[in-house]
Amino acid sequence: xxxxxLRILKLPVLAVAAxxxxxVLCLAAKEFVMPQAEPAKTYPAHDEHPLEAxxxxxxxxxxxxxxxxxxxxxxxxxxxxxxxxxxxxxxxPVQLAGMKAQLVTVNRAKLFPASxxxxxxxxxxxxxxxxxxxxxxxxxxxxxGLSKEAIxxxxxxxxxxxxxxxxxxxxxxxxxxxxxxxxxxxxAQFYLTGVRDAKGxxxxxxxxxxxxYLSAPSH
Numbered sequence: 608x609x610x611x612x613l614r615i616l617k618l619p620v621l622a623v624a625a626x627x628x629x630x631v632l633c634l635a636a637k638e639f640v641m642p643q644a645e646p647a648k649t650y651p652a653h654d655e656h657p658l659e660a661x662x663x664x665x666x667x668x669x670x671x672x673x674x675x676x677x678x679x680x681x682x683x684x685x686x687x688x689x690x691x692x693x694x695x696x697x698x699x700p701v702q703l704a705g706m707k708a709q710l711v712t713v714n715r716a717k718l719f720p721a722s723x724x725x726x727x728x729x730x731x732x733x734x735x736x737x738x739x740x741x742x743x744x745x746x747x748x749x750x751x752g753l754s755k756e757a758i759x760x761x762x763x764x765x766x767x768x769x770x771x772x773x774x775x776x777x778x779x780x781x782x783x784x785x786x787x788x789x790x791x792x793x794x795a796q797f798y799l800t801g802v803r804d805a806k807g808x809x810x811x812x813x814x815x816x817x818x819x820y821l822s823a824p825s826h
Contacts, residue, residue: 628687639677639760644778647694651795651823654813659804660697660772663813665797667751668780669770677764685786686721688764689701689797692778695771699805703777704769706801710783713794720781723761727753729784792817 650664668688766779785791797815
């Protein structure tokens with residue numbers, strides 16, 4: 608066969624190979640981007656304290672179309688991502704450094720946010736419990752470990768804000784281990800305590816009914 612013929616035969620093969628690489632390249636290029644937060648009181652599931660000019664909202668990322676912002680399949684490993692938004696409509700900063708979140712299910716099970724180590728452990732060992740002794744959070748990919756992209760996503764998605772400036776919002780994700788709960792949102796309540804004003808006085812706790820999210824028309 609002539610060289611020209613060989614080149615003609617190679618072209619379709621190269622084209623198929625290039626097409627096959629497209630999904631891989633797209634997946635590799637995917638980078639976590641934090642959702643744009645709207646004012647807390649615009650979300651179906653929120654609790655507003657008008658006198659204190661602070662509102663807290665919870666937006667569960669329980670559906671596939673919302674969860675596609677992640678590269679990590681949190682639902683498949685038993686975690687529920689909750690997008691938490693804290694809005695300060697007052698004229699003074701609000702402190703979040705000491706805030707504590709809790710998800711209470713309809714059966715009164717009290718769940719606390721998973722740590723980065725909890726999520727990393729579950730990804731590398733799917734049967735591992737989040738209640739075991741903490742392991743060092745990996746800083747690079749090891750054999751059988753996490754990819755750099757997954758590590759960065761877990762770190763960047765977390766709610767890390769320590770304060771909310773006047774007339775602004777802070778947001779981020781809290782992840783709850785719901786692996787043993789069939790319907791974690793129905794009848795559940797989200798509580799946020801430890802929010803303080805500029806003088807250090809603790810505000811009344813925030814209580815967000817997740818049923819408001821489930822019954823919202825958009826949901």
